Amino acid sequence: MFKVLSVHLTSHKLKYIALVSLMISAILVKEVLIDVVYIGKQYEKNRIITPWGEKIKSGNLSVDYSLEQALIDIEALGLNTVNVPVQIDIPSLTANSATINTESKKKATQLIKKLRYQGINVILEPYPYIKNGELYETQLNPDDKDEWFRNWKEGVLKPLIQDIAKPYKVYALCIGSNFDKFEKEYALWNDVANFVRTNYQGRITYKTNWWYTAEWDTEKNGLHDTYTAKLNNPVLEKVDFISVAAYFELTDQDTNTVENLVSSIYSTKIFSRHQNIYEELKKLSTQWNKPIFFGELGFPKRNKAMVHPWNPEPSTILNEQEQANGFQAYKEVFEKESWNLGLSVFAIGKNDEFKNYYPSDQSINVINSWYK
Numbered sequence: 001m002f003k004v005l006s007v008h009l010t011s012h013k014l015k016y017i018a019l020v021s022l023m024i025s026a027i028l029v030k031e032v033l034i035d036v037v038y039i040g041k042q043y044e045k046n047r048i049i050t051p052w053g054e055k056i057k058s059g060n061l062s063v064d065y066s067l068e069q070a071l072i073d074i075e076a077l078g079l080n081t082v083n084v085p086v087q088i089d090i091p092s093l094t095a096n097s098a099t100i101n102t103e104s105k106k107k108a109t110q111l112i113k114k115l116r117y118q119g120i121n122v123i124l125e126p127y128p129y130i131k132n133g134e135l136y137e138t139q140l141n142p143d144d145k146d147e148w149f150r151n152w153k154e155g156v157l158k159p160l161i162q163d164i165a166k167p168y169k170v171y172a173l174c175i176g177s178n179f180d181k182f183e184k185e186y187a188l189w190n191d192v193a194n195f196v197r198t199n200y201q202g203r204i205t206y207k208t209n210w211w212y213t214a215e216w217d218t219e220k221n222g223l224h225d226t227y228t229a230k231l232n233n234p235v236l237e238k239v240d241f242i243s244v245a246a247y248f249e250l251t252d253q254d255t256n257t258v259e260n261l262v263s264s265i266y267s268t269k270i271f272s273r274h275q276n277i278y279e280e281l282k283k284l285s286t287q288w289n290k291p292i293f294f295g296e297l298g299f300p301k302r303n304k305a306m307v308h309p310w311n312p313e314p315s316t317i318l319n320e321q322e323q324a325n326g327f328q329a330y331k332e333v334f335e336k337e338s339w340n341l342g343l344s345v346f347a348i349g350k351n352d353e354f355k356n357y358y359p360s361d362q363s364i365n366v367i368n369s370w371y372k
Contacts, residue, residue: 048080048342048371055371056081056121056342060296063087063104063127065349067111073348074120077359077367081171082120083295083344084108085127086164088156092131093139096147098156101129105163112168121171123205123295123344124164126156128177138209141181149188152176153195161200172203174295178245180209186234193238206235207243207295210310213280214273227280236288241341243295244284246330247310248277254303254315255322261306261329270307278333281340291341294334298346299326300356312356320360327359327366335370343370 048055058081061070074082087104091097112122128137142148157175165173175196176189183189189206196204211226236242250256250264252271260269268275285292299305301323304314309326327345334340345367351358359367 050336050371052336052338056123056293056344057370058083058121058123058342058344059348060298060344060346061085061349062347062355063129063133067107067114069351070111070349071114074115074118076364077345077348079345080121081123081342081344082111082115083123083125083174084112084115084170085125086160087129088126090128090130090140093135093141094143095130096142096144096151098128098148098151100126100156100159105160109164109168112164112170116168122168123172123174124160124170125174125177125207126152126160128179137178138180140179145182145185145188149185149192153192157192157196158199161196165200165202170202172205172240173200174205174207174243175239177207177295178209183208183233184229189233189235190238193235197238203240205239205241205243205293205295207245208233208236209245210247211280212249212268212273213275214271215275216272231284231287236284236290239290241291241293242284242288243293244281245296246294247296247298248275249308250306252307254307254317255319256306256325258325258328258332261325262332264306265329265333282337285339291339293341294330294343296346297327297330297343298357299323301358301360302356320362323360324362324366327363331366331370 048057057077057079059073059077059079060083063085070082073079085104086108087101089099089101108124115122128140130137130140157173161173164170173196175192193204193206208230211230213227230236248265249268249270250261251269253260253269256264265277266279268277281292299309299322300312300314301318301320302313302315303317303319303322305319305322306326308314330343334343345359347355347357348359
């Protein structure tokens, strides 16, 4: 009798446990569905659809951004996407190692969680931080390329895919940024792109640095070869869109009108190069049948900002309007081009006396007017 009662009670317990498990599962499924619907609605809300297609309106966060300032800037600039960096520590310009900074990764994850619920898209970028930020990735040239690429794939991209890109469904992953010195390692970069495609089903991009050409150039000088190499870079066939860090040198003047800058985009004035930046970007897009995205578009708030846009302090003279004129010129030339996917403003997320690229009030007004 006791054995029968024991079995009977156990049966009831099992049914009860099964019922509770079913209820918990139903609640979890409901929460996931609500989450998906909410995020979907927010994404639809923040998409920018124009007569020329969908556009990305993004901002690059400084590596030392704060969560609070980032959210303020996203709202102020009317962004639908944010380029979120994860600091990658590299000890020297010839080092073969690359290590994810734990605190930077943690901060990026915190921010991305917040952005998901606001419907803001994320471009995830492993950001090369060389010798504590003292040196530039454009000068990085590892001694052992095979070893560096192995570390980049296994030690950087793979963990970022597994821990951030996949679980938080980022809009795109940038597989490399401004590595001028070894961009021509085509086979190794193709291997990186194939590795990412195998492990990640989302969008991928590669960010190439600005270049210059000159009508008086000869093959011996080698200036034109930089652009030719980009046109023939097979990794660009493997990405969903081509990112360009657009620090093109436009003029040799301290200050410029918008009209002068627009003219200079079609024919640069500096050193009488007469580089047609518009046509070269369009040709790059046509070559690979991929849209061009200004993965970094920024100008220092200084005189001579259009002489050397890549220099955070080309002059000691503050000039916020010169910065705004740069954004306005690019807007007038590229906003309506269907092959141009959009822009990412460099740089937001922290504003102090050292942040010469942080957009001025005049620039914020211009940036807000894009795609309106």
